[in-house]
Amino acid sequence: MSKTQARTAIVVGAGIVGLAMARALAEAGYQVTVFDRHERAVGASVRNFGTVWPIGVANGPLYARALRSREIWREFCAATGTWHAPSGSLIAAFHEDEWAVMNEYVGMNEGIRPCRTLSPAQVREHAPGVVSQGLLGALLSTDEWVVDPREAIRALPAWLAERYGVQFHWRKAVTRVEHPWVWSGHRRYGADVIYIANGTDFETLYPELFERQAITKCKLQMLRLEAQPSPFRLGPVVCGGLTMAHYNGFHATPSMARLRERLAEQHADLLALGIHVMAAQNGLGEITIGDSHEYGHTHEPFDESAINRQIVGYLKSVLDLPTWSVKQSWHGIYAKLTDGKRSELVLEAEPGVTIVNGVGGGGLGMTLSFGLAEEVVQGQLRPERCEASTASVS
Numbered sequence: 001m002s003k004t005q006a007r008t009a010i011v012v013g014a015g016i017v018g019l020a021m022a023r024a025l026a027e028a029g030y031q032v033t034v035f036d037r038h039e040r041a042v043g044a045s046v047r048n049f050g051t052v053w054p055i056g057v058a059n060g061p062l063y064a065r066a067l068r069s070r071e072i073w074r075e076f077c078a079a080t081g082t083w084h085a086p087s088g089s090l091i092a093a094f095h096e097d098e099w100a101v102m103n104e105y106v107g108m109n110e111g112i113r114p115c116r117t118l119s120p121a122q123v124r125e126h127a128p129g130v131v132s133q134g135l136l137g138a139l140l141s142t143d144e145w146v147v148d149p150r151e152a153i154r155a156l157p158a159w160l161a162e163r164y165g166v167q168f169h170w171r172k173a174v175t176r177v178e179h180p181w182v183w184s185g186h187r188r189y190g191a192d193v194i195y196i197a198n199g200t201d202f203e204t205l206y207p208e209l210f211e212r213q214a215i216t217k218c219k220l221q222m223l224r225l226e227a228q229p230s231p232f233r234l235g236p237v238v239c240g241g242l243t244m245a246h247y248n249g250f251h252a253t254p255s256m257a258r259l260r261e262r263l264a265e266q267h268a269d270l271l272a273l274g275i276h277v278m279a280a281q282n283g284l285g286e287i288t289i290g291d292s293h294e295y296g297h298t299h300e301p302f303d304e305s306a307i308n309r310q311i312v313g314y315l316k317s318v319l320d321l322p323t324w325s326v327k328q329s330w331h332g333i334y335a336k337l338t339d340g341k342r343s344e345l346v347l348e349a350e351p352g353v354t355i356v357n358g359v360g361g362g363g364l365g366m367t368l369s370f371g372l373a374e375e376v377v378q379g380q381l382r383p384e385r386c387e388a389s390t391a392s393v394s
């Protein structure tokens with residue numbers, strides 16, 4: 001009996017989407033090679049909060065995908081000793097409308113999600129940093145996880161190489177794709193299937209195809225605080241009321257309109273900058289906080305300290321931390337889908353070449369990529385077909 005050769009796959013991009021594709025393809029028996037233009041990942045996947053965030057998606061298939069992704073994070077963290085915290089998330093309520101949305105959310109999710117409301121005294125037990133004055137209670141969800149993206153995204157390639165034999169070509173920009181080939185300059189590499197997960201560099205390959213897509217780029221400003229003095233721990237990822245207006249899962253609650261009205265009156269400046277605040281603590285005690293959301297194809301490379309002040313200002317109404325000393329600030333950019341209909345972009349650019357981008361609409365790649373990648377490779381989620389766009393311009 002002749003031994004059949006393994007099918008081969010090339011993945012372009014070693015952010016979370018490319019790494020998740022590499023894992024799912026390797027699990028399906030492919031021999032996988034990953035290309036990234038940089039020496040190591042420096043894109044959205046290392047610039048985020050590192051929250052695995054099921055509370056950010058609506059009930060149904062996306063919630064199931066988030067839970068499956070979390071399973072894979074669990075497996076990876078256990079195998080590699082990568083730091084993670086099954087911390088859950090806590091949204092603090094200081095206004096009646098926020099409290100009403102939380103109670104409605106808990107009612108709507110009974111038997112579906114592990115969430116409940118907490119009294120102020122219970123909040124203090126779970127999250128001692130939450131401001132006491134004016135606190136009405138909080139929503140606690142135990143689904144959420146935190147990893148430190150800088151550690152996790154850089155440990156994933158080594159795990160994929162060791163466990164599955166995935167090969168990585170770092171500092172090799174892919175400049176052209178035409179199935180079954182990808183080119184990096186004049187060098188050509190072949191594979192049975194090709195997946196493109198190039199994040200915000202989406203226009204580099206198949207530019208005409210992307211001109212027709214409802215996609216843009218979202219810039220987010222972020223800060224990291226110095227380690228909090230021991231023994232202080234934040235506990236869950238902590239958010240304020242603005243977060244509920246931001247995520248789909250809360251939009252069906254009857255009191256959401258009332259909450260939105262008040263936010264528009266009191267926080268028009270924050271809403272204009274797309275600010276909703278979250279704080280997540282890593283294993284070193286540092287707290288990552290953010291964020292703002294600006295949309296457009298081209299962003300200024302400069303960060304606005306006024307935006308950072310707004311983020312910190314709002315967060316101070318929610319959290320009373322031992323130290324607010326800022327260690328770092330930066331921005332990240334992700335590819336953002338704009339039609340409001342799709343929760344990811346999975347496109348067949350040409351037979352044998354699939355683009356995977358805009359996961360969770362763009363802002364939930366850490367939460368959904370592992371599960372999405374499995375669905376794509378296993379054929380549960382079929383790529384949208386579009387006409388080939390490889391024709392050269394004369």
Ligand SMILES: Cc1cc2nc3c(=O)[nH]c(=O)nc-3n(C[C@H](O)[C@H](O)[C@H](O)COP(=O)(O)OP(=O)(O)OC[C@H]3O[C@@H](n4cnc5c(N)ncnc54)[C@H](O)[C@@H]3O)c2cc1C
Pocket residue numbers: 012013014015016017018035036037038040041042043044045046047048049050051052053172173174175197198199200201204205220221222290291331332333334357358359362363364365366367368
């Ligand atoms: C500030 C911020 C906070 C966020 N917080 C969260 C969060 O808490 N939870 C969550 O679930 N999601 C979060 N997100 C969203 C998440 O980070 C993104 O959805 C995800 O990182 C996108 O992954 P990606 O692989 O598509 O992109 P990237 O991480 O940008 O990776 C793309 C890779 O492709 C490579 N590449 C591009 N073009 C080429 C080429 N031609 N040849 C070779 N290589 C190429 C790049 O070098 C890059 O490494 C956040 C995003 C930001 C910016």
